[in-house]
Every structure is written in C-alpha cells, then in structure tokens.
Amino acid sequence: RKEVEQDPGPFNVPEGATVAFNCTYSNSASQSFFWYRQDCRKEPKLLMSVYSSGNEDGRFTAQLNRASQYISLLIRDSKLSDSATYLCVVNNDMRFGAGTRLTVKP
C-alpha cells in the first residue's frame, strides 16, 4: 500500500514562531500535492496546492522535493488561529496523512 507519512507532532509553539511540517510519499509518479487544515470536528479545508517550484500564500510556504519524495509546509509568524491539524494528500493516491497537530499558544 502506498503510504503518506507525516511528522507525528504535536507541535506546540508560541505566537509569532515559525514552524514547519514535512510529509513523505512513496509513489514517485505522484503529480499533485496539497495541504489541508482540519479544525476539531470539522471537515478538512484546502489550504494550498504544492507546486514543483514552491509557492507562497501570505505566511504559508509550500515546497516539493521530488528527489527525496517529500512536501513541506512552513508557517511564519504563527497566529493563535493557525491552531489546527494539518493534513497532506497526494492526489494520485487519494490518501491523507495522519495529520500533524499544531497548537499556537499566547
């Protein structure tokens, strides 16, 4: 079974900190990658796609490393509202990683 593995977490960081998560995938033919966030007892919501060249959306940066088969999500200047579980998914596989729980503390 092709797997998607994520940093186990949890990550507890102070407000304003920079935090990064990784997600490794095993299917080298994978073409599209995404990060989602999931708040407690809510549905996953698409946060951002991950492009080959890397992409940024405000405080969030996503990167793809094809050689090592992982994607990363960097959150700068973290806010209390960033507290959530962050999930990665590789579209060819349609399977989500187990998620990394982030708690941002005042």
Added chain:
Amino acid sequence: EPEVTQTPSHQVTQMGQEVILRCVPISNHLYFYWYRQILGQKVEFLVSFYNNEISEKSEIFDDQFSVERPDGSNFTLKIRSTKLEDSAMYFCASSARDIDGYTFGSGTRLTVV
C-alpha cells in the same frame, strides 16, 4: 462560494440497519469521493467515483458499502447492514479534475447503537 452539501448532519441508527448518506457535490465537478473519520483518528479514503462508476476503493469499502449517483446532482453512500464500528464522521468531497484539490462537505456523523 460553491459548496458541497451533506445530509443529514447527524444520523443515529441501530446495528444491522441500512443507512444512506447523501451528498450534493459542486455542480460542475466530475470527481466524487467518500472519506470517513473515526473520532480521534485519521481521515480514511473509502471510494472515488467518476463517469458513473467507481474508479478506486479502499479495503474498508467492502460489500456492505455502495455508492450511487441516482440523478445529476446527488451522490450517495449506502451502508447495508451497519456495525458498531461504522460509527464515524463521513465526509463527501468533489473536484473538477482528478489533479485538483478537493472541496469537502461538512460531514455526516453516523452513530450506530
């Protein structure tokens, strides 16, 4: 903003009963998915559906499960004879293309008693 709609939001059923969970995907989307999440656990893939047929299913999606797109708007998940361990949040999702990110519905919480 277009959204995926799921009904009911919460369903309680007795073990052995059949349940049908309903979803209305975004209207111009062509790919549909069901996931489930047992409380405190990861989001698990059940099935994907395209062009009126199942394109992939997981080992969880056994003979007790079926999906249907009975008309141009609804996408349903049926569980024939529910078990206690089927209690979970069931999420429907859709996408325009298989390489796109998914839009999820807010889920149906199924409780089997």
